[in-house]
Amino acid sequence: MPLYPSVDLHMHTTYSDGLDTPTALVAKASELGVWNLAITDHDTVDGLPEGIEAGQRYGVQVMSGIELTVQFEDYRDIHILGYDFDPADAAFAACIQRMQEARLERGLEILRRVNRMLGEVGKAPIDEQRVLARAQGAVARPHLAQELVEQGCVETFQEAFQDYLVPCDVPKATLSPQDAFRMVAEAGGICSLAHPGTLSSDPVEIERLLTTFGRMGLAGVEAYHHCHQPSFIDFLCQCARQLNLIVTGGSDYHGRPQGAVLGFLDVNKPVPESVWTELMAARTP
Ligand SMILES: [Zn+2]
Ligand SMILES: [Zn+2]
Structure with missing residues (x-):
């Protein structure tokens, strides 16, 4: 595996909790040789037009992306990555607007x-x-x-x-995994479960969640993420093959000085190129 990065499918900008503007992010990516990336801000697609435009200028292919927060059973904070959808799709845009x-x-x-x-x-x-x-x-x-x-x-x-x-708190409006899968699918995209290691370290539980979500329309799992140990990545890749899911991955870059490094999972460990090719093969024509 090369020690330089070429792809990254999980990145945040100033449109959510990242510190780089979409333009700055794309400029940094092109400097590093990351020619294929997805911008995945939390619950918004507002940074995509700027990112895509910058991609054209810098010769970087910028795919539409989003990281949606959903609730399921006792899990209050499940992250679902949506990819390759049409952010201008009317139903999708209306749903995002309602959430905002x-x-x-x-x-x-x-x-x-x-x-x-x-x-x-x-x-x-x-x-x-x-x-x-x-x-x-x-x-x-x-x-x-x-x-x-x-x-x-x-x-x-x-x-x-x-x-x-805390005493003045108001409950958050909730989105179900089914809602997330449906809205992304209707806009022509596919979904991957982000960093499952943050939900549970129990393989049996992860397999149960992936099986359940797979039946609901989940297409992939983010095996490659800095919070996963190599053995957990192997386990997730194996699960993906069994459940017919694609394997995705990214740095979860936020532009923070001490945080994740663009294009990398860890020191000398770039995000593997296969995540881009698998996603390309799985996209709806
Ligand atoms: Zn996340
Ligand atoms: Zn993220």
């Missing part, structure tokens, strides 16, 4: 509850416009915690959560 609206509405409802609590103890409310500006429209609890600290209502993030954000 639900997240914003949740953030604002928590803000209203926090302000009610602050009012009860005679403290000044948090300014909604300031929070919206800080959060660039996607208000989440860390933004509110930051405001509470800056206003001097609490001293630390931890206190902000303990005293205000």
Whole structure:
């Protein structure tokens, strides 16, 4: 296996929790010789047009991607990677829009509850416009915690959560795996289960989840991820063959100085090229 990377199917930009803009990400990839990549921001496709346009300029093939968070049984945080879909598909775009609206509405409802609590103890409310500006429209609890600290209502993030954000919490809107598989399939794409090692280290449980999701429409499994040990990667590849799933992989790059390295799973371990060829072979014509 070559020691230089050429593909990466799991990367984040400033459109979710990454630090590089899509253009900066594609520029870095081309410098490294990563000619095939997928941008997979959390629950949004807003960075794709910029990424695809940059890809054309830098000669990098940028595939549409997304990392959706779904809930199943007691699992609250399952990540599903969607690939090679049409981000402009009307039903897909509407679904993403609804999810974004639900997240914003949740953030604002928590803000209203926090302000009610602050009012009860005679403290000044948090300014909604300031929070919206800080959060660039996607208000989440860390933004509110930051405001509470800056206003001097609490001293630390931890206190902000303990005293205000936990008591004022509003449940998240949920998406099922079936919903995710369906919306990606209807937009012409396929799905892979991201980093299964974060769900369980028990092979029996992983096999059960992959079998169940496979029946629901899952097409692949992300065996190659920095959180998996080599023996766990082998196990996932074996599972994939048995269950007729493709094997995907990527760095889960976020652009953080101490974090995952673009194109690599570990030192001297590039993401294998096979993940791109398998995905290309599996895509719907
Ligand atoms: Zn993830
Ligand atoms: Zn990710």
